[in-house]
Amino acid sequence: MKAKKFDVFVIGSGSAGQTVAKTCIQAGKKVAIADNREFGGTCANRGCDPKKILLGATEAFEFNQNLRGKGIARDTKIDWKQLQKFKSNYTDSVPPSTEKSLKEMGLKLYHQSPKFVDEQTLSVEGKLVRAAQIVIATGQIPRTLSISGEKHLKVSDDFLNLKKLPKSIVFLGAGYIGMEFAHMAARAGAKVTVMDMGKRPLKHFDADLVKELTKYSEALGIKFIFGAEPTSLKKKRKRYKLSYEEKGSKKELTAHAIFNTAGRVPALAELDLEKGNVAYNEVGVETNSFLQSTSNPRVYACGDVSDKDVPLTPLSGRQGYVVSENILNGNKKELVVPVIPSVVFTLPNLATVGYSEEEARNRYKNIRVNFSITPDWFNAKRINAPLYAHKIILNDRTGEIVGAHLLGPEAAETINIFTMAINSKMTDKDIKSTIFSYPSWANDVKSMV
CATH class of the missing domain: 3.30.390.30 (FAD/NAD-linked reductase, C-terminal dimerisation domain)
Incomplete structure (x- = not known):
């Protein structure tokens, strides 16, 4: 099979991938971009942006509750169904508008995750493509919890698209995602439990402030179970039974929905990186200061999938810019990361x-x-x-x-x-x-x- 040739092939259509693709095609390069999900990436479709839209109603609810009887005369509640419709007004338009923009610029679009065939050849949509430079910008996906019944676990995508809020929810993981969703769900009326193997939530944040936030979260009705390890999940008629171990004891609880919020890992499993001679580790694709693969100089990696990244959208865009510059002008621009909030x-x-x-x-x-x-x-x-x-x-x-x-x-x-x-x-x-x-x-x- 004859391979179609490109100057640059970008895998991933989020902030980092789009930055590379747009910059390179504007410089006259022949560019293709592929994604196995909706074009636009995690942040716009199923991450930061839809989360903040759901948060907006929660903020209004919180404001009302705090001022109840102090100028606000009536109580209020969150209408989850209406809130989801409002969110969809934004998210539904992201993939088509992204694709339209990219096509109008002259990029070739593929709707599948490519696999490496060799160091500069990929298989995608049943075709072979060959590129002088390949850019991996696939982002991250939920970390797998290897427990019996794992197939019944829901992830962040599912929460952001819930048409109806379950009466009771367990979040397995007390990091960013688990804590944010727990606060939304509790204020929207769900009975919420957050379980974590650690001793406290948000281990990368200041312990004194986290202690205050934890106490306030408990006052909202959120129950915390720390030092606990999930062992199995079974589907009952209308609920799920979660078995776990806490301090050497075996325990159980039931809920209408159990969410895996145990963090995210680089989305690399589908790429067959070994065939492309692309070295990687648990953090991401191994890169030098130019964001170039340490093992295959034809490959660059940027965004959450790079081993140089903090998983934040603004830094992903900056990494995309660095990769673009190095593809177009040779490796002259190194990644410089300022202090990031x-x-x-x-x-x-x-x-x-x-x-x-x-x-x-x-x-x-x-x-x-x-x-x-x-x-x-x-x-x-x-x-x-x-x-x-x-x-x-x-x-x-x-x-x-x-x-x-x-x-x-x-x-x-x-x-x-x-x-x-x-x-x-x-x-x-x-x-x-x-x-x-x-x-x-x-x-x-x-x-x-």
Whole structure:
């Protein structure tokens, strides 16, 4: 079979893949792009964006609940069915609009996951394609839980598309996804349990702030089971029975739906990377500083599937830009990653940027830690927010801000102020001398440092 030839073949149509494909075709290259799911990638179709749309109604509900009897006269509830229809107004248009845009630019589109045949040849849709450069940008997929009855587990895609919210839900994993969905489901009326093998939720976030968020989550009705390992899942008539081990004891619980929220792994299994001589590990495709495969120089990897990535959409786009530059101009552009904020969209939001307290103590001789729980500050009191806290870490010698950890209604926005401050090496004096709008959440950063 004769292979169709391309200059660049991109696998994956998310932020990273689209950046490479569009940049290369604009430079005059012959480019193809393939995806085994809807074009547009995880974030727009089944990740960040639809999640934030569902969150919008949850935020309105939370605002109403906090001000009930303080200017808000009536109680409210979340209509899950209407909310899903509203979300679909956005997500349904993403794949066709993405495909239309790519076709109009002149790209060849394939609707299947390719497999490597050799170092520069792929098999896709029953055809062979050969490319001078192949770009892997397949993102991540849910981590597999190898337990009996695993086929009955639902994943994040299923939650985001639930037409009807189950009366009771168990989330297996207390990371970003599990905690965010737990908060949405609990406020929408479901009985929620979060189970994790660890000792607490959100292990990569500040322990003091997570402790406060956990207590508040429990007050919402969310039940936590820590130090527990799921062992099997059985389908009953209307419910599922989950068996697990906790502290050496075998236990069971039942729920109308069980979700696997135990994290995500690079989507590489379908590519036959061994045939393409593409080295990889549990983190992703092994790449050098140019995001080029360490074992096959014809291959680049970018986005969540690269071993140089933090799974965040803004960084995926930046990686796509780096790969594009190196394909077009030779390996001249290395990946430079600034300090990047990370947010858990629970309510309240939990946000972090820079060093943790432990990391800062290991790096600097003396640090200053400003940790306070401040629901009595004006911005929290004016909306009757029950939880508002911060931990700001500074180099005590210079006053430079080196880490910020926020828990509050607008933490996802306020953390960006600290991100700019850390990347610009600003000090507490720099922040305090800045005039922000008042009264605003951003203005509170002056009191935090």
